[in-house]
Amino acid sequence: MEPYLIHHLLERAALNYPQKTSVFHGSDTATYLEINRLSNRLAHLLMEKGTKRGDRIIIAMENSIASVVAYYAVLKSGCISIEVPDKSTSSEISYFIKDAEADVCILSRMSSRRLKGNIPASTIIELDHIEKDSLIMTELEGMPDTDPDMPIIDLDLASIIYTSGSTGKPKGVMLTHRNVLSNTSSIVSYLGLGPDDRIMVVLPFYYVYGKSLLNTHFMVGASVVINNRFAFPNSVVEDMYNKRVTGFAGVPSTFAILMNRSIFPKRDITSLRYMTQAGGMMAPALTKRIMEAKPGISLFIMYGATEASPRLTFLPPERLPHKLGSAGIPVPNCEITIRDDTGRMLDTYEIGNICARGSNIMQGYWKDSTETAKSLKPWGLVTGDIGYKDNEGFIYITGRKKEMIKVGGERVSPREIEDALIESSMVHEAAVIGVPDEYLSEVPKAYVVPLNPETFNLDELKGFMKKRLSIHKLPRHWQVLRSLPKKASGKIDKEALRV
Amino acid sequence: MEIKERIIKFIRENFIAGRTDISLASDESLIEAGIMDSTGVLELVEFLESTFNIVIDDEELIPENLETIDNIVRFLKTKAV
Numbered sequence: 349m350e351p352y353l354i355h356h357l358l359e360r361a362a363l364n365y366p367q368k369t370s371v372f373h374g375s376d377t378a379t380y381l382e383i384n385r386l387s388n389r390l391a392h393l394l395m396e397k398g399t400k401r402g403d404r405i406i407i408a409m410e411n412s413i414a415s416v417v418a419y420y421a422v423l424k425s426g427c428i429s430i431e432v433p434d435k436s437t438s439s440e441i442s443y444f445i446k447d448a449e450a451d452v453c454i455l456s457r458m459s460s461r462r463l464k465g466n467i468p469a470s471t472i473i474e475l476d477h478i479e480k481d482s483l484i485m486t487e488l489e490g491m492p493d494t495d496p497d498m499p500i501i502d503l504d505l506a507s508i509i510y511t512s513g514s515t516g517k518p519k520g521v522m523l524t525h526r527n528v529l530s531n532t533s534s535i536v537s538y539l540g541l542g543p544d545d546r547i548m549v550v551l552p553f554y555y556v557y558g559k560s561l562l563n564t565h566f567m568v569g570a571s572v573v574i575n576n577r578f579a580f581p582n583s584v585v586e587d588m589y590n591k592r593v594t595g596f597a598g599v600p601s602t603f604a605i606l607m608n609r610s611i612f613p614k615r616d617i618t619s620l621r622y623m624t625q626a627g628g629m630m631a632p633a634l635t636k637r638i639m640e641a642k643p644g645i646s647l648f649i650m651y652g653a654t655e656a657s658p659r660l661t662f663l664p665p666e667r668l669p670h671k672l673g674s675a676g677i678p679v680p681n682c683e684i685t686i687r688d689d690t691g692r693m694l695d696t697y698e699i700g701n702i703c704a705r706g707s708n709i710m711q712g713y714w715k716d717s718t719e720t721a722k723s724l725k726p727w728g729l730v731t732g733d734i735g736y737k738d739n740e741g742f743i744y745i746t747g748r749k750k751e752m753i754k755v756g757g758e759r760v761s762p763r764e765i766e767d768a769l770i771e772s773s774m775v776h777e778a779a780v781i782g783v784p785d786e787y788l789s790e791v792p793k794a795y796v797v798p799l800n801p802e803t804f805n806l807d808e809l810k811g812f813m814k815k816r817l818s819i820h821k822l823p824r825h826w827q828v829l830r831s832l833p834k835k836a837s838g839k840i841d842k843e844a845l846r847v
Numbered sequence: 848m849e850i851k852e853r854i855i856k857f858i859r860e861n862f863i864a865g866r867t868d869i870s871l872a873s874d875e876s877l878i879e880a881g882i883m884d885s886t887g888v889l890e891l892v893e894f895l896e897s898t899f900n901i902v903i904d905d906e907e908l909i910p911e912n913l914e915t916i917d918n919i920v921r922f923l924k925t926k927a928v
Contacts, residue, residue: 435881458879579878579885580910605885609905787886807860814863819884 352502353525355423357532357566358384359495365543365569371413372591373574378413380569383420385493390421390475392491394452397471401426401500404448404508408441408463409456410434411553411574414475416562418454419553423525426498428505430520431554434459435818438466445469448508448520448714502526508714509556511654511759518761520714521654531657531708532563534679538662539595539622539648545570546619547595548588550578550602555757556658557626561597578602581610585617592619599627599757601788603638608786613641622665626650626658627757628789629745632672639668651675651745653731654759655723657708660684660731661743674742675735682706683728686737691727699736699746703728751842753782753790755820765792765813765821772812774799779832779840783825794823795845797831804828850899850928851920857894858916862887873916888913895919899928 351357361370362384370380378386399405405422407429409415422429432444434456445453445468453469460474502525510518535541547565549572551558565572573591575584585606588596598606603625606612623638623645630649638647646665652658661684663676678684683705686694694700705728712720723730732752735745753760762780769778776797782790798804806826813822833844855871862882863871870880877883883891891913892903901923912922 458881462881577878577910579883579888580908580913581885582906582909601886605889609889609908611905787889819862819881819887 351529351567353423353500354506354528354532354563355387355420357529357563358387358420361566361569368543368569369571370566371416371572371574373411373413376413378416383413383416386417386488387420387424388493388495389488389491390417390473391424391496391498393473393488394421394425394427395496396491397452397473399425399427399452401498402505403427403452404430404450406441406444406448406450406453406469407431407554408434408436408453408459409475410458410576411549411558412456412576413574414456415553418475419559419562422454423506424496424498426496426500426504428508430508430510431559432510433552433554433818437816437818438463439816440818441467443518444510447517500525502529505711507559509554509654517764519716519719522711522714523657524711527657527708527710528563530681530706531659531679532560532567534681534708535560535564535659536567537680538664539564539624541565541568541570541595543569545594545621546573546591547571547597548573548575548584548591548593549597550575550584551597551599551757555627556654557597557599557652557757560658578605581605581612585610585612585615588620589615589617593617594619594621595623596620597624597626599789600625600630600634601756601785603630603634604787607634607637607641620645622646622648624648624650626652628754629675630789635668635672649674649676651743653704653729653733655710655729655731656682656704656706657710659708660704663742667742671742674738674744676743677741678704678743682708684737684743685727686735686743687727691725694736696739697736699734701749702731702733702735702743702745704731705729751781753780753792755782755791756788758820760792760821762792765794765817765823768813768816769794769796769809771816772809774804774809774812777832777840779842779845780823781842781845785824791824792821793825793827795827795829795832797829801830850923851916853898854895854916854919857891857898858882861890861894871916873920876910876914877916878910878914891919895923899923899926901926901928 362380366381369377371378405427407418452471454473506525507523508520553559575587649663651661659679661676685703686700709729732749765780766778769775776799779795780792783793785791833841
């Protein structure tokens with residue numbers, strides 16, 4: 349029978365390629381059989397701790413063999429995985445726990461050091477790095493390594509992925525097993541992935557693009573190479589060379605760093621067959637430079653949304669030179685239309701809302717029927733992006749309706765930053781916009797009006813913000829103003845700030 | 848001010864100011880501790896280049912030179928700082 353649940357991918361690969369290395373991480377490796385057995389043990393442990401089908405479980409771990417085990421274990425136990433950034437502050441994690449009504453958190457040793465004792469989870473499971481042939485924790489040793497066989501179906505939720513919303517608070521995108529599997533098949537098909545492929549993963553698994561790297565490769569019995577050290581891009585390039593990877597995936601900032609501040613342009617990685625780019629539009633000038641530096645490697649420019657599990661379009665590499673700036677054509681089994689606000693389909697070259705239909709489209713936002721109704725219309729998902737189709741059906745994105753800031757691969761809500769600025773009690777009013785950045789596509793810029801100009805200290809405010817928000821949400825540029833421009837309605841005029 | 852103190856001051860002011868959940872040990876990985884990310888490393892490199900009037904090549908952006916405060920100090924010594 350064909351896999352119809354996400355963890356069936358792992359179980360099938362463990363049957364077909366039991367001794368094959370599925371995950372490389374530094375000098376650690378794990379075979380499909382090892383990952384499957386460890387996931388089974390952890391799933392049994394979760395169930396013994398009282399988790400039930402449909403319970404939400406938070407995973408806050410950096411990429412590792414253990415984090416792969418945690419993800420599949422949660423699914424095998426019939427629960428819903430909520431993977432969040434491992435560098436989240438305790439107040440951010442507390443929000444996820446409360447909003448998702450999650451009792452159980454799975455943490456790594458690093459995240460546990462910061463979070464344990466500071467978050468309201470009733471059960472915390474700490475997973476260490478897994479060494480070959482050893483078990484992660486003594487508790488797991490007593491658990492069976494057989495499939496738990498929880499009676500769940502593909503319409504059950506597999507993941508809730510928090511993404512920053514226009515209201516400021518992160519929204520939970522609900523994805524079923526079917527949503528994810530459908531999109532995984534589409535990606536495998538257009539990338540032409542096979543068991544001999546080996547992908548370098550520098551993107552975090554909590555990010556839907558990162559997670560798709562794992563599932564697509566497990567679907568075909570291929571391998572993933574984890575490297576969390578992109579802060580030192582040269583060590584990643586060497587790892588790509590030494591592990592003979594066939595694929596690489598990044599967001600625009602990844603490629604900007606690789607091309608501008610690493611040995612990548614000069615290093616000939618003969619095994620490398622293709623590269624994928626998503627997570628925001630990459631400047632065509634950078635795309636061109638990559639094509640020129642690496643002419644033999646297929647570059648797939650892609651577009652997607654967390655709400656689409658995530659992939660919506662891809663640009664076939666052979667069309668890239670003629671369609672530079674395009675997001676490409678719909679992925680298999682997905683329909684993209686351009687529509688006005690009433691849902692009327694627009695003509696070629698007419699600019700409107702980019703909408704999508706397909707079995708990869710989310711079920712809605714967790715406990716948020718208002719936002720769900722805004723995004724899911726009878727004609728499909730309204731992505732919030734605007735653009736047009738050319739006469740060959742290639743899609744071009746011209747802007748974002750929502751004003752989210754895309755910092756690297758992360759979506760950041762200006763409202764969340766503004767709320768935190770106001771929360772400092774040092775600021776009378778604040779406005780945050782995204783400004784272009786060479787490495788991260790966009791970064792937040794904060795305009796603040798001090799509450800008390802005589803005693804105001806910008807460094808003090810920056811210190812407060814660093815305590816309050818994760819690093820990628822922190823404004824990189826600041827401007828202190830005496831007042832903010834306003835519209836007639838009294839609302840802050842952000843367009844005037846952009847001029 | 849000593850080289851090490853200047854680096855610590857820069858890291859404290861730019862990456863961890865205000866955060867009480869992060870400790871700063873000179874032999875601990877600034878990446879694994881969540882203090883610096885990939886753009887943080889580039890900010891650090893800019894700071895080192897302008898403060899100590901040196902040029903850091905792309906080939907030198909490796910953990911052995913920049914991962915911990917001790918490594919950074921050792922690296923600067925090789926640059927005759």
